[in-house]
Amino acid sequence: MNVVVMGVGFCGSFPMSGGVSYRELIARAASMAYADAGIEAWELDGAVSCEEDFVSGYAIADEYVPDQLGVQRKSVYTVPGDFLQGLGSAVMQIQTGQYKMLVVEAYSKASNILSKEEVLRFAFDPIWNRLGVSPKYLAGLEMQQFLAGSGYSEEDVAQIVAMNKERAIGNPLAPFANHLAPSDVLSARPIADPVTEPMVARPADAAIAVVVAAEDVALPKARKPVFISGTGWASGNSVVERRDLAISEATEIAAEMAYKEAGITDPSEELDGVYVSDLFAHRQLMHLDAMRYIDDSFNTVNPDGGSLAMGDLFEANGGARFYDAVQQLRGEAGAHQIKNPKRIGVQAWRGLPTDTCAVVVVDAERRTV
Amino acid sequence: MTSKHMGNRVAVIGAGMTRFVRRAQETPGELAAAAVQMALDDAGLTMDDIDSVCLGTAPDAFDGIHMNSENLIAGCGATRKPYLRHYVGGGTGIMSPIHGWMHVASGKFKNCLVVTEEKMSPCSPHPAGAFLSIFDHTTEQPLELTLIHIFSIEMCRFMAKYGYSEEEIAQVSVLCKKNALNHPAAQIAKEITVKDVMDSPVLSWPVKRLDISPTSDAACAIVLSNEHIARTHCKAPVFIDGVGFRLDTAYWNTRDLAFPNYVAMAAADAYRMAGITKPGEEIDVWEPYDPFDYKALHHMNALLQDKSGRQTRELLNSGQFARNGTHPMCPSGGALGVGNPIAATGLMKIAELYFQLSGQAGERQVSKNAHRGIAQAWGDLMQVGTVVVMGSEGAMPNRNTRWTKMKTEDLAGTPLKDASDVRHVEDRPDFRYAWDNGFALTTYLDGLKAGKIRASHCAHCGRMMIPARAFCEVCNLREVTDYYDMPDTGTVKTFTLSNIHWDSSFLPDGKVNIFAVIEIDGAGEDMGLIHKLGEVDPKDVKVDMKVKAVWKPEAERTGNILDCMYFRPMKAGEDKDLKPVRVKPTELDVASGKAFPGKIPLFYRYTAGLAGEKFYGDLAKGKLSGTRCEETGEVYLPPTTFAEDSMARMDPQKDAVEVDSANGMVIGYTAVYEDRSGHPLDEPRVIVQVAYPGTVGSVIGTLDVASPEEAEIGMAVKLVPAGETGPDNVKFKPIK
Known part of the structure; x- marks a missing residue:
């Protein structure tokens, strides 16, 4: 069964969003998605929300999902994971044949967390991996082993930072876009060698809402539908001591799963662009390798500037990339529009301390595999 | 649907x-790995057959691990597999098979390993403390509520509406604890009487100690397969015939708590899928969620699709909920008898239906010939219902399986009296927040500061909403522009007389906190708020009594729900001119637009586990050992109870292989310049990943060097003995 993106809504990114509560932020994105989809909230069968308790500050964040989406008493649940994982779950749910139309939502109010590093540290295993230093030590170990294993240099990683920030200057939603020289990235304050401060995406606030539906329901209503032709997700070992830190095995598995569904055998040839997580700059290169996507110019990689320009949106990271991918496929991305894309791959990573990733392939036109 | x-x-x-x-x-x-290993054995499958995994676990605040699903990947058998977590608070355990069902019913996967886990015990001072932050952080948390308070409030409303006595309700606790005597996993199975329940300490009237399920640690797993595989591998597969899940508004003070509409709607969805039109006649086994005894009855009303409540009460009082009755209810022993490790409880109920409907329940087998069963869970802020209807071709007679003869000693799980009885790690996280109030809540909180209860009015549906909101959640998120100061008077809809704090510790002798849900005058039926009552003898508090707010002096008010100290009984003549008055909402600017501060005041005591016990026990002696996997011959480092790929069982003690702790080699290092909270360190600390020949894995710790420049790949290092437990005590020294 084909599942179609009927509408998308995005509110953000902002370094801070004082004056707008998390409910108001999400409602804004939801209203936009519903208008784009040509529906009202009551027409939805339910919602999938992507959020984590300690990020929201609630012990049970799922409680506070339905109202700002207008879906109370509908079939609503939380997938504590990246937006793309929630999207994958929603696609499966529709493919059971029992549900027709769902909204998938994720948000970040990172500015409301006053002890973000503590929250990140708390994701590490208390018996084996919670050290008395910044939890970003794992990014340091990972980047070092990735560079050693892949042949990339620290300069290559610095180049990614500069490029992503630079290209997003034309993206009005990117608060951290700017001119930055790779040499400045390398000489910046170290966090955990070889990771320096500009290589780490800065936290930001935003909300994303996307309406997906079975094709028969979506096509008569949607203004400019986009087709989901493959979804995949996977997790690498949670035992860090036995994980190969030089690669993203989870991305490899998730990508192959999505490619297989979409009928893709040569992603560099068949995809017109990709989005990959750059929460740490070295991860962009690691993820591209795992996606088997080669574009030496990088022009078709993270055209929105990625998380380095748009900010670390926590569970909404994949959502921000997905939003831009839909805009690109519709030819509505504005100044950072890439040339006539027909098919795009979007990847997300859950951040430290994980190697959990998801990949989605989206098409501008309907394809039958 | x-x-x-x-x-x-x-x-x-x-x-x-x-x-x-x-x-x-x-x-x-x-815990998760032990449940997974047993489920695979039971299904006759290996990890190679499993093409997807999903996990249910309730608040991360219990286990004490942010992004808990990521930490549980290995234990769930999800390494290098498609793996998703689902989450609906207390309703998670029944959402688990629903999510697993989606995996297989979509055609995307053939088999889904469904795992649930809850380790509540690390959460301190008491697991119940985790519930402090389930309430709205801005409008409710300052009242220091906990879950028992709202259960009590709901039970009081249920009793007031349906006329139950406390003694009638106590029969459920008696039944479940007795049923659990035959369950091998049971935590608090016991033969008790209604009098025992009535005589147990009152925690928050009407809830007494024996009305409540315990906090628990456990894991449960099932294997879901498509029909082809099920028929091939299983003599008596039990099918998921229908599923339903519904989540109501978080504004729980806007609805009558007497009947859970969301559970009834979830059940109706499941019945529609299963083709059931008369559930009371077509369902043979009932496993409603029973975290409190009244909840089983509250849920049975919804599962029977009967708002009158008559059927449930008749079945209860005629003894028909017993295993030999017409409507056997909680034959497992339920949460009240087996225990309540939230998500694992729900899946335990699904497992019970599997046992009952395939004839594997042994001594617990119901007398009826069981073809159809229903399991249900409930949670979030009294707002979610999850329901699964299962069916079989009948319970096969005379079955002799691992489950018909399962004994307690056959199950993993080592009970402890206290975490300090074993090696453990303590952690006091610093969780601080400040939540942007936004437009509507700024106006609401400014109202409180002015001694007013402020609402917003939706011109479309006509509801006067408390607390004020910027959009209407039932009218397609339509903007709400009219704000009103409401009368500070109202009617008590339900209440509890509480003897406990938010962390379950008792209040000083003689002190009682009275919490009530108050319908505010002029706001429409059921629209109100929760607050304390004062200036009233607890025994004089009644449902439907009229009350009026008592405010702090103006100079002491800060824009907080505590600006209203409490509500007291209304006096004669105070019920005049109770009309809403339209007001100008607060104009937002950087001075008026504030963020409401909050924190999570919990700490954690983590047991090191079976593997950690071995590792840190060795470390104290300057030793190091790995665990040998019998299947592959590989030695895992650090020690483990299972192999992540095959889930093969391993024993860190019996399968230990000593490794030369002085024969380490650095395979990765990083100089870290910030402390655990992100503040710059005076001197960087070098973290290393160290491998040992002949082992799979590594050890991560701190390298004791004067300067980061000394660290290098391939460096020879030795482990430094340390008596304390915890990763910060794992240190290495270079070998010259």
């Missing part, structure tokens, strides 16, 4: 669980 008929049929073909205990020595991952 669109179709009456399920597409791809999905069946349960195996189940596994640990013991349910108050405090387990095993880590969350070790």
Whole structure:
């Protein structure tokens, strides 16, 4: 069964969003998605929300999902994971044949967390991996082993930072876009060698809402539908001591799963662009390798500037990339529009301390595999 | 919901669980792995057959691990697999098979390993403390409520509406604890009487100690397969015939708590899929969620689709909920008897239906010839219902399986009296927040500062909403522009007389906190707020009594729900001119637009687990050992109770292989310049990943060097002995 993106809504990114509560932020994105989809909230069968308790500050964040989406008493649940994982779950749910139309939502109010590093540290295993230093030590170990294993240099990683920030200057939603020289990235304050401060995406606030539906329901209503032709997700070992830190095995598995569904055998040839997580700059290169996507110019990689320009949106990271991918496929991305894309791959990573990733392939036109 | 008929049929073909205990020595991952291993054995499958995994676990605040699903990947058998977590608070355990069903029914996967885990015991001072932050952080948390308070409030409303006595309700606790005597995993099975329940300490009237299920540690897993595989591998597969889940508004003070509409709607969805039109006649086994005794009855009303409540009460009082009755209810022993490790409880109920409907329940087998069963869970802020209807071709007679003869000692899970009885790690996280109030709540909180209860009015549906909101959640998120100061008077809809704090500790002798849900005058039926009552003798508090707010002096008010100290009984003549008055909402600017501060005041005591016990025990002696996997011959480092790929069982003690702790080699290092909270360190600290010849894995710790420049790949290092438990005590020294 084909599942179609009927509408998308995005509110953000902002370094801070004082004056707008998390409910108001999400409602804004939801209203936009519903208008784009040509529906009202009551027409939805339910919602999938992507959020984590300690990020929201609630012990049970799922409680506070339905109202700002207008879906109370509908079939609503939380997938504590990246937006793309929630999207994958929603696609499966529709493919059971029992549900027709769902909204998938994720948000970040990172500015409301006053002890973000503590929250990140708390994701590490208390018996084996919670050290008395910044939890970003794992990014340091990972980047070092990735560079050693892949042949990339620290300069290559610095180049990614500069490029992503630079290209997003034309993206009005990117608060951290700017001119930055790779040499400045390398000489910046170290966090955990070889990771320096500009290589780490800065936290930001935003909300994303996307309406997906079975094709028969979506096509008569949607203004400019986009087709989901493959979804995949996977997790690498949670035992860090036995994980190969030089690669993203989870991305490899998730990508192959999505490619297989979409009928893709040569992603560099068949995809017109990709989005990959750059929460740490070295991860962009690691993820591209795992996606088997080669574009030496990088022009078709993270055209929105990625998380380095748009900010670390926590569970909404994949959502921000997905939003831009839909805009690109519709030819509505504005100044950072890439040339006539027909098919795009979007990847997300859950951040430290994980190697959990998801990949989605989206098409501008309907394809039958 | 669109179709009456399920597409791809999905069946349960195996189940596994640990013991349910108050405090387990095993880590969350070790518990999960034990349940997974047993479920795979039961299904006759290996990890190679499993093409997807999903996890249900309730608040991360219990296990004490942010992004808990990521930490549980290995324990769930999800390494290098498609793996998703689902989450609906207390309703998670029944959402688990629903999510697993989606995996297989969509046609995307053939088998889904469904795992649930809850380790509540690390959460301190008491697991109940985790519930402090389930309430709205801005409008409710300052009242220091906990889950028992709202259960009590709901039970009071249920009793007031349906006329139950406390003694009638206590029969459920008696039944469940007795049923659990035959359950091998049971934590608090016991033969008790109604009098025992009535005589147990009152925690928050009407809730008494024996009305409540315990906090527990446990894991449970099932294997779901498509029909082809199920018929091939399983003599008596039990199919998921219908599923339903519904989530109501978080504004829980806007609805009558007497009847859970969301559970009834979820059940109706499941019945529609299963083709059930008369649930009271067509369902043979009932496993409603029973975290409190009244909840089983509250849920039975919804599952029977009977708002009158008559059927449930008649069945209860005529003894028909017993295993030999017409409507056997909680034959497992339920949460009240087996225990309540939230998500694992729900899946335990699904496992019970699998046992009952396939004839594997042994001494617990119901007298009826069981073809159809229903399991249900409930949670979030009294707002979610999750329901699964299961069916079989009848319970096969005279079955002799691992489950018909399962004994407690066959199940994993090591009970402890206290975490300090074993090696453990303590952690005091610093969780601080400040939540942007936004437009509507700024106006609401400014109202409180002015001694007013402020609402917003939706011009479309006509509701006067408390607290004020910027959009209407029932009118397609339509903007709300009219704000009103409401009368500070109202009617008590339900209440509790509480003897406990938010962390379950008792209030000083003689002190009682009275919490009530108050319908505010002029706001419409059921629209109100929760607050304390004062200036009233607890025994004089009644449902439907009229009350009026008592405010702090103006100079002491800060824009907080505590600006209203409490509500007191209304006096004669105070019920005049009770009309809303339209007001100008607050104009937002950087001075008026504030953020409301909050924190999570919990700390954690983690047991090191079976593997950690071995590792840190060795470390104290300057030793190091790995665990040998019998299947592959590989030695895992650090020690483990299972191999992540095959889930093969390993024993960190019996399968230990000594490794030369002085023969380490640095395979990765990083100089870290910030402390755990992100503040710059005076001197960088070098973290290393160290491998040992002949082992799979590594050890991560601190390298003791004067300067980061000394660290290098390939460097020879030795482990430094340390008596304390915890990763900060793992240190290496270079070998010259």
